Amino acid sequence: MDVATEGRKPSLGAVIGGLVTVVTLVGGVLAIKQYYDQNPSDINGTWMIETEIQKTADSHYQNMKLTYKVVLVQEGNRFKGTGEKTAEQAAGAVLRELVGKERTRINITGNISGSTIHADFVERGKDRDSDGAFAWELKHGTGVGTFSSLAADSSGSSSLKRQ
Numbered sequence: 001m002d003v004a005t006e007g008r009k010p011s012l013g014a015v016i017g018g019l020v021t022v023v024t025l026v027g028g029v030l031a032i033k034q035y036y037d038q039n040p041s042d043i044n045g046t047w048m049i050e051t052e053i054q055k056t057a058d059s060h061y062q063n064m065k066l067t068y069k070v071v072l073v074q075e076g077n078r079f080k081g082t083g084e085k086t087a088e089q090a091a092g093a094v095l096r097e098l099v100g101k102e103r104t105r106i107n108i109t110g111n112i113s114g115s116t117i118h119a120d121f122v123e124r125g126k127d128r129d130s131d132g133a134f135a136w137e138l139k140h141g142t143g144v145g146t147f148s149s150l151a152a153d154s155s156g157s158s159s160l161k162r163q
Contacts, residue, residue: 041112043072043079043117044072044073044074045162045163046070046071046162047160047162048069049068049069049070049159050161051065051158052064052156052158053065053154053156054155055155056153057152057153057154058154060152063090064089064090065088065089066088067086067087068083068084069083069086069163070082070083072108074112077111078112079111079112081108083106084103085098085103085104086103104124104126106121106123107124108121108134110134112138115138116136117135117160119133119135120132121134123149131149132149135158136159136160138160141161
């Protein structure tokens with residue numbers, strides 16, 4: 001320690017300057033957080049949604065995998081989309097591409113906050129409509145999360161991948 005400053009207290013100006021610096025840094029961090037909350041990730045475009053049924057009231061659907069191709073249109077933190085189921089794979093079976101009337105339509109509406117995506121869907125089945133929800137966390141352009149559906153009271157894992 002320098003002999004000339006030994007035992008001296010910081011001046012009022014130095015204390016105020018330090019406080020101003022801390023307040024400025026905290027304000028900057030909060031402004032950045034607010035920016036990302038108000039300007040979520042861009043999810044416009046074509047996506048593939050994959051689900052795997054891990055819980056269901058109908059054992060026929062246990063471990064079934066479904067694939068949907070959707071186009072999402074984002075406006076601020078809200079989005080909507082439409083698409084169709086393109087493939088399904090029963091447990092232990094080969095992936096089967098769907099054609100024609102087998103390709104059921106799906107409509108999606110949702111919101112995004114930062115990297116968190118929540119979406120509600122209605123799938124227009126050949127016999128009846130079913131609805132449910134997706135929840136994804138977007139990391140490096142891929143959403144990882146879960147789904148739930150009223151169809152056979154099913155739920156499980158889900159992913160969202162940009163095409």
